[in-house]
Amino acid sequence: MSFRVGVLGTGAIGKDHARRLHRTIHGVEVVAVYDVNTDSAHECIKDIPGAVVMSTPEELINSDIVDAIVITSASFTHEEFCLKSIEANKPVFVEKPLALSSEGSRKIVDLEMKLGRKLTQVGFMRRFDTGYLAMKKLLDSGEIGVPLVAHCAHRNVKAMPGADNLEAVNGSGIHEFDCMSWLLDDYFVSVQAIFPRKTKNALGELSDPQILIMTTSKGIVVDLEIFLNCKYGYDIQCEVVAEEGITKLQDPSDIVIRRDAKLYTDILVDWKDRFIAAYDVELQAWADAVNRGDNVDGPSAWDGYSASLVSEAALKSQLSGQTEKIDITGRPEFYR
Ligand code: NAP
Numbered sequence: 001m002s003f004r005v006g007v008l009g010t011g012a013i014g015k016d017h018a019r020r021l022h023r024t025i026h027g028v029e030v031v032a033v034y035d036v037n038t039d040s041a042h043e044c045i046k047d048i049p050g051a052v053v054m055s056t057p058e059e060l061i062n063s064d065i066v067d068a069i070v071i072t073s074a075s076f077t078h079e080e081f082c083l084k085s086i087e088a089n090k091p092v093f094v095e096k097p098l099a100l101s102s103e104g105s106r107k108i109v110d111l112e113m114k115l116g117r118k119l120t121q122v123g124f125m126r127r128f129d130t131g132y133l134a135m136k137k138l139l140d141s142g143e144i145g146v147p148l149v150a151h152c153a154h155r156n157v158k159a160m161p162g163a164d165n166l167e168a169v170n171g172s173g174i175h176e177f178d179c180m181s182w183l184l185d186d187y188f189v190s191v192q193a194i195f196p197r198k199t200k201n202a203l204g205e206l207s208d209p210q211i212l213i214m215t216t217s218k219g220i221v222v223d224l225e226i227f228l229n230c231k232y233g234y235d236i237q238c239e240v241v242a243e244e245g246i247t248k249l250q251d252p253s254d255i256v257i258r259r260d261a262k263l264y265t266d267i268l269v270d271w272k273d274r275f276i277a278a279y280d281v282e283l284q285a286w287a288d289a290v291n292r293g294d295n296v297d298g299p300s301a302w303d304g305y306s307a308s309l310v311s312e313a314a315l316k317s318q319l320s321g322q323t324e325k326i327d328i329t330g331r332p333e334f335y336r
Contacts, residue, residue, distance in 0.1 A: 001291045006032040006066035008057055008081050009073025010044035013095060016272060017072055017283065022048045024280055028068075028287040034060045035073065057081055061088050068290050071095060075170065079104035086111050086119050091295040093286050095123040096178070097170050098304025102312045105305035112301050113334050121286050121296045122304040126179040128285065129278040131249045135240065136183050138247050145243025147184050150222040152176050153237040157269050159228035164205050168226050169314040173212060176224050176238075177310035178303055183240070186216035187306060191313045192323040201229040212314055213323075233267030234274055302335035 007018045010033050022030045034054045035041040045051040054060040057077075061069055061084050069085040071078055071094040079099035085092040086108065098120070099105040112118055126132050139147060154172050163171070181187050191214045195207040202208035209227035216222070238249040252274060254265050268274050282298060289297035306328045313324040 002027050002029055003067040003287075003290055004029050004031040004065055005068050005070055006030075006034070006054070006060040006063065007044070007070045007072060008034050008060060009071060009077070009095075010035040010037070010040045011072070011074075012272070014070075014072035015040075015044050017070055017279070018044050018048065020279060020283055021070070021287075022051075025283050025287050027291045031065050032060050032063060058084065061085050061090065066090070068092065076100055079107065082108050082120060083111060086115065089115070089117070089119070091119050091121075091290045093121050093123065093283070094304070096304070097174050097308060097311065098122050098301065099308060100166075100170065102305060102308040105301070105308040108301045109305050109332075109335075113332060118296050118300060118334070120301040120304070121289070122178075122299040122301070122307075123282070124175065124178040124182075124299040124303065124307070125275050125278040125282040126175055127182055127298060128281040129275055132179060132183060132238070135238070135247050135249060139183065139240065139242065140185070144245030144247060146218075147220050147240050147242045149241040150180060150184065150220065151237070151239045151241075152180065152222060153225040153227065153235065155225070155227040155230035155233070155235040155237075156271070157229075157231060157234060159202065159206060159208065162204070163228055165207055165210070165318050166315060168206065168208070168210060168228060169212070169311045169318075172228065173224060173226050173314060174307050174311055176222070177214075177307040178299060180214075180222050180224075180238075181216075181306065182299075182303075183238075184216060184218075184220055184222075186218050186220060187328045188214045188222075188310050188326050189217050189328075190215045190323050190325050191310060191317055193314055193317040193321075195318075199227075199229055201231060207318070210318070212317075214310070233269050234271050235267060236274060300335055302331060 041053040068091040194211040212224045214222045285297040313326040317324040
């Protein structure tokens with residue numbers, strides 16, 4: 001069984017996902033793409049026989065040859081493209097963030113509930129990473145007791161041009177907002193942003209690094225360091241301290257080198273490489289779900305909305321310096 005997909009947005013991850021869907025994922029065929037940058041759209045399909053470039057996002061979404069949509073365009077477009085895909089009654093895989101505001105994410109949740117169909121899966125791929133999955137299995141087993149504290153770090157070599165405090169939480173921190181809720185089987189109730197001394201490598205208004213202290217409904221405290229100009233590599237760290245033990249995410253395995261009186265391992269520098277296997281598993285799970293008629297096998301629109309609420313409270317705290325409350329209660333039966 002196979003369905004036909006249209007990809008909206010053919011930048012860095014759009015090209016990657018289109019290639020992945022064409023070459024690696026079973027049960028799906030890439031038939032159309034769209035991007036405001038037409039050259040980029042044509043480049044994206046040059047090795048995908050039969051795929052076409054559409055003239056507008058609406059043409060792609062409503063096309064008879066497109067059964068489902070993948071949204072990998074700039075973040076500000078996600079809400080609109082997602083709503084239009086749902087209105088067209090088509091399954092949609094949307095890269096994070098679901099929308100730029102919680103209000104935008106809520107509209108997607110409300111539209112799905114109104115139509116009575118879950119159609120949206122959000123691209124929080126860490127839930128499909130073997131390291132995080134192993135930690136989750138251990139924590140769920142109860143073998144090391146209940147979690148008490150988690151220490152996380154999200155470090156990039158160099159911030160994207162124009163990156164600001166919104167990007168720090170909505171582009172980077174949002175991965176932890178989702179994956180730590182999932183890992184700890186809990187939801188966040190408060191967040192405080194703290195700005196330490198700023199690196200000379202941060203441009204403009206970006207406070208870099210920044211620390212978010214988040215508390216869950218069960219009282220677990222998660223500290224997250226977001227450091228977008230760390231210089232040395234793309235580095236994701238996660239350690240959970242529980243009552244009877246500690247579990248820590250392994251660094252991606254690589255060879256160890258002994259040379260010049262040193263013992264060392266390389267650190268990845270490109271985000272695309274860190275979760276390369278997780279993206280494959282994530283998109284295969286989505287494709288299988290669409291072919292089964294379930295449409296979603298992973299983070300739902302509700303999860304995207306929950307992460308937006310944490311983002312928004314973090315942004316508020318960046319301005320106020322205070323601990324800000326988050327209200328994620330009231331998960332509808334529809335999303336249980
Ligand atoms: P990118 O390279 O800048 O690609 C975004 C593309 O969207 C660009 O080609 C851009 O064109 C295009 N675009 C802008 N406005 C558009 C519109 N109105 N309609 C259609 N296309 C439009 O960015 P990226 O790194 O691929 O990121 C894309 C999305 O994926 C972002 O939302 C990001 O948060 C997400 N992402 C997720 C992960 C993950 O690990 N899950 C990793 C990376 C990115 P122009 O360049 O001409 O503006």
